[in-house]
Amino acid sequence: MEAGATSGDREKLDLRKQYKYLYSPSARKIEVVDVPRLSFARVDGAVPTGLGPGDSPDFQEAVAALYGLSYTLKFMIKKRPGNPIDYPVMWLEGLWMTESGSYSYNTTTREAMTYTAMILQPEFITPELFEEARAQLQRKKPGPGPARVRLEPFHEGLSLQVMHIGSYATEPETVARLRVFAAEHGYTTHGRHHEIYLSDPLKTAPERMRTILRHPVRRVSDEKGLVGSGTVGEGR
Numbered sequence: 001m002e003a004g005a006t007s008g009d010r011e012k013l014d015l016r017k018q019y020k021y022l023y024s025p026s027a028r029k030i031e032v033v034d035v036p037r038l039s040f041a042r043v044d045g046a047v048p049t050g051l052g053p054g055d056s057p058d059f060q061e062a063v064a065a066l067y068g069l070s071y072t073l074k075f076m077i078k079k080r081p082g083n084p085i086d087y088p089v090m091w092l093e094g095l096w097m098t099e100s101g102s103y104s105y106n107t108t109t110r111e112a113m114t115y116t117a118m119i120l121q122p123e124f125i126t127p128e129l130f131e132e133a134r135a136q137l138q139r140k141k142p143g144p145g146p147a148r149v150r151l152e153p154f155h156e157g158l159s160l161q162v163m164h165i166g167s168y169a170t171e172p173e174t175v176a177r178l179r180v181f182a183a184e185h186g187y188t189t190h191g192r193h194h195e196i197y198l199s200d201p202l203k204t205a206p207e208r209m210r211t212i213l214r215h216p217v218r219r220v221s222d223e224k225g226l227v228g229s230g231t232v233g234e235g236r
Helices: 057-079 127-140 168-184 220-226
Strands: 010-012 031-047 092-098 113-121 150-165 187-189 193-197 210-219
Touching: 031 057, 031 210, 057 092, 057 113, 057 127, 150 168, 168 187, 168 210, 210 220
Parallel strands: none
Antiparallel strands: 031 113, 031 150, 092 113, 092 193, 150 210, 187 210, 193 210
């Protein structure tokens, strides 16, 4: 664990600085990153045809539960009497796949999608701490949401990423840039489309929204070694 400064007897952990190379890509050029095994609070769900994520009760419940658990954990750790640590709650992330298997989502036709919504957690968060936070949140805000959240590692591995600046409706243009870069540099995409939401759509003008777009890739030269190996989908 990389720690930052201390405030009195409380240690400060700057996750955004620690993982800056994963959360501050350029908007001008595609970057190749090797994403390590990280710990996330995660929720699976689906958005039906005709609805966007912002209109989906299922997705809204998932997001509320993720933030609720993440902030409960933060204040549990910050206020505990022994070894208190202050750290920021990280950004909301989403892994997406449309019903047709396309990586691009058309905001006009609104095809059905499955998703995994998630928020990065510090590596010192144990299953026991996670369950304690879940119980606290359930007592404070009863409902089905907290029970949907799980703590688990996610290893995305070799990936392409870029900062998309603009509305969600214009993301397909940036996704196309990722795919062109992959083809020109000997990569092939696999797994699910990954978005990291750095802007609040309720507080930010659409043209100023910042969203990291990421996609796991393999080198084309490595594909032959995967034939018949059963290696498919995203890392776990």
